[in-house]
Amino acid sequence: MNRRRFVTALGAGGAVVLAGCTQGTDGSDEPTEIDTSTDVATGTGTEPTGDPASVVETFLTAAAAGDRERAIELLHSDHPMHPDNVENDTEFRLDTDIGSVERVRTDVETQAATAEDASSITGTDWVFEDGELATLLDGRDAVIVSARPASGSPAYRSLVATDDGAWRILWQGIETGSASDPPALHPRIVDEVTFADDGRSAEVRFAGSAPEGLVTVRSTVAGDEVSAESPAETGSLAVDLDPDGDEVAVTATVDGERRPVYRQRTGTMRIVDEIRVRVPDDENNPWGTTARVVLADFESDGSLRAEATRSGGENTIEPAGAANYVVVQIDAEGDELVVTLTEDGGSEEVHRERVSP
Numbered sequence: 001m002n003r004r005r006f007v008t009a010l011g012a013g014g015a016v017v018l019a020g021c022t023q024g025t026d027g028s029d030e031p032t033e034i035d036t037s038t039d040v041a042t043g044t045g046t047e048p049t050g051d052p053a054s055v056v057e058t059f060l061t062a063a064a065a066g067d068r069e070r071a072i073e074l075l076h077s078d079h080p081m082h083p084d085n086v087e088n089d090t091e092f093r094l095d096t097d098i099g100s101v102e103r104v105r106t107d108v109e110t111q112a113a114t115a116e117d118a119s120s121i122t123g124t125d126w127v128f129e130d131g132e133l134a135t136l137l138d139g140r141d142a143v144i145v146s147a148r149p150a151s152g153s154p155a156y157r158s159l160v161a162t163d164d165g166a167w168r169i170l171w172q173g174i175e176t177g178s179a180s181d182p183p184a185l186h187p188r189i190v191d192e193v194t195f196a197d198d199g200r201s202a203e204v205r206f207a208g209s210a211p212e213g214l215v216t217v218r219s220t221v222a223g224d225e226v227s228a229e230s231p232a233e234t235g236s237l238a239v240d241l242d243p244d245g246d247e248v249a250v251t252a253t254v255d256g257e258r259r260p261v262y263r264q265r266t267g268t269m270r271i272v273d274e275i276r277v278r279v280p281d282d283e284n285n286p287w288g289t290t291a292r293v294v295l296a297d298f299e300s301d302g303s304l305r306a307e308a309t310r311s312g313g314e315n316t317i318e319p320a321g322a323a324n325y326v327v328v329q330i331d332a333e334g335d336e337l338v339v340t341l342t343e344d345g346g347s348e349e350v351h352r353e354r355v356s357p
Contacts, residue, residue: 052167055074056145056172059074060156107145121144137161145157185334185335185354186254187207187209187210188209189254191206196241201241202241204250206228211254216251217248217249219240221269247264261352261354271341275353291337300320300321303341
């Protein structure tokens, strides 16, 4: 297992409930609905204790209540977020800013679930290596349980498998419903940024469709700054950089307002290595189009937040220095990613970039 990779999954949308991001109930008096009649034979010929639907319900209520110990008890020993499967100095954490979940409706939607069945659950393709899930399920019983708080949203799908004779959660994904139309994208200003091999300069190339208006490119450490009133006509601007580490920041006039449109750190200050956009093979994939923000090797005990300004997708990982990527859902027609680092009581934007499939 790649221990460092699994730390990142704490911030992944498919594992959001593992960070305790469940919603409060609507206060209705409708009773909990749990499918307790499921009869699933075990691969070992021994009936497992408990029932998978109850395990999921208990996990959700424990996560909402911030009961870390109880939530961990319900994780499969091979779950990527199980404390035994992450960095030794990284705790399994539950979000403390969550509402209560008093009632949960559950249903066993797939019995005798296979790895292929489980692949439809959000996040499995990101946290399990090729063939790993099939290996984990070999010789075990598994079911897929859907769950929804009485409030109606969000909904979860869980892969529950036998572990030493008991049902335990091997993975859980959050379902995403249809959203309202996203806000329009601002005109693209920056087309590409290239860096000299010696790290002493950067060239910012502008999009041919960039609108008229003041554009400023600056290096925050070296202190170099250049501007242009017609970026499309100018074509590109270059700034000097501190070769040991610098930051390229681009500010432009967009729709009559000055706003940041690009930011990237270099050298020893580098936080983001690259951003990879992934379009799902299945158009019904609930996670949709995603961007994987690949992180550089840096030290930080703080938290790192990646946000897609158009789709509204966001994920936070902690500690930031223990992860090597974070996945964010983005709009399929293009989006803007902003990465913010919070440490020592302060927050600062460390990366901003337009992305598209």
